[in-house]
Amino acid sequence: MITEDIRILKMVTEYPSTLEVLNKFSPLFKNQAKAEINNSIARRINVKQAAEIAGVDLTLLLNELNESINEESNPPKKNNIKESKKMQNQKPEKLKKINAEKFLQLDVRPIIDSGKDPFLEIMSAVKSLKEDEVFHLINSFEPIPLYSVLEGRGFHHWTEKDGNTFNVFFFRDSEPSDLPENFTTKEKITEKDFDNVIELDVRELAPPEPMMKVLENISRIDENTLMVVHHHRDPVLLYPKLEERGYSAMTNKITDDYYKVVIMMKRKE
């Protein structure tokens, strides 16, 4: 049975028929399906978050999903679901006061459109943010999972919808927050635990030196550390070696001769 906390990727892999239901509900999912469930985003979010992002009723979605796999659905009781209020109508005082040059702007729509995961770009932008600066994220949907990731790092957010564009502002606030805690998901979001990033650039090395370099350094990866490898090709022979040693990898193709490989310890599920 499909429950609200199953991850989209897992669901679609196990029950391909659910993809159709997702397509029906939102054009947003349609795009995701095209790029093989838009990979990373789908991996990170569960059905509940997906429903929130797409702005559809969770109960309804769950019912249809379960129907599509021919299983008796056990509809969650309606009153158990909190109707969450997504938008803050009131612009926080802090944002009004800050002048324009303190805004760091990142438009991730082109990245999403090309089927890639903007997560790393977002995190590196956040990392470079100074204490008094505000991070302005522009996206085509509301990046709900990101809220809790950045909340873990002490960021508040304020979201403004402009047509099909979402302007999300992340800012630090030393004063006690006047924002309600809207989106504390029980779902643990893995990436929020990573505090350290080891970067390796092996683009100038001929095989097998890239592999050697990575394997020599993976012992530095721990639960709070991930490794980003800048590679000139998709290192398919590396993956089994990582697997053997208990690491998993995700690869992002940036251009034909530039791949970003993210390596982390295997999740214990």
Added chain:
Amino acid sequence: MNQTSTIASSYSPPFRIVSKYFIAAIISFVLLNLSLLLNHSDIVGHHFNPKILGITHIATLGWITMIIFGALFQLIPVVLEVKLFSEKLAEVQFWIYTVGAIGLIYCFWYFNTGKYMNISAILLNLAMFIFSFNIIMTFIRVKKWNITGLYLGAAIFYLIVTAVAGLLLAINLGSPFIKIDHLQYLNLHAHTAFIGWVSMVVMGVTFKLIPMFTLSHGYKLKFAIWAFIFINIGLLGINTIFHYQETNFLYYIFTPMISVGICLFLIQVYIIFKNRVRKKLDTGLRFSAYAYLMLVLTTILGTFIAFIDYQNIINLTLIYGYMIIFGFFSMLIVGQMYKIVPFLVWYHKYSGKVGIEKVPMLKEMFSEKIAQYGFYIMIIALFGSLFSLTFRNEFGLIASFSLMLLSSLIFSFNMTTIFRK
């Protein structure tokens, strides 16, 4: 982004099978050179001669195709990111193929046509069909197609055409039934083998391996696509018209198309080399670079032969064949083996230990210095042989073939060192 952790371990190539093919090929290369030296007096005159046919098949079946089989089992999972359909079939194929190849070469050598030649040809066909089935079933799983995959697909098609044509020719030697000239059909068999099967593989793999070894990037592959189109139209045309008797006009259309296609391929190779990050060429890459230069010369000669009445220059086809087999393919294979085998053995034996204990570097796997001697000896032997063949100089032929044998021994010595590392 792709989820690699679930499929990762399945990429591991079957080392045991790959090395078996490679070892058989290296042995064939030494045998090829030995038999050339011992039978140098037969290497004159027309190419339709039992010894020459035998030696040619040691080269094509034992040396070239054996190494291609091994290399493809190794490379397809890497290049197309897919698991080989069946490792068992690859193993079974090896034995059927080896028996068939030895049988056929024996039958050519003693010109024993009829039953045994036919059985050998049938075994070879069976092996080729098993191979094709295995690869096609592998291709079906491929999600990310690329230009190399396209070339490999075409190569499989021509392999089957070559094998079937070879079988028909074998039967025809024992009990003639082919209506057209046997030699014309032999021409079809040979060109489908060299341009269709071997060159398609070599070209497709070139687009992956050369950039990988030279760290070349920032170029487009549009010449690769045009080369593919030209060569295939030309080759399909030749394959069709060779079934008829009066073919002159169309022959003069399709043959230049193949030449143009090869030129486009060479331009693409040049572009790749020009965009390389590593400017210094090691021995393996130097062998490869010279092989492509030899292809330039071979293409010029091949086009020339197509347009003149070469029956009058009786051993021109021999020179042409020698250039293809030794100048282009052997040089390229030797060069690529110097890159692939050390990596393969290293990956198999040491990659699991990196970061845990001390492992040898790639360049410690064999002696680069000896390999360089092998390179110079091979170049001298190559031009010496071509010179001696042209002027029918027996002493030159013995000297050149001896040097080529020496070079092949150096190569096999180095390969043995790597395998035992």
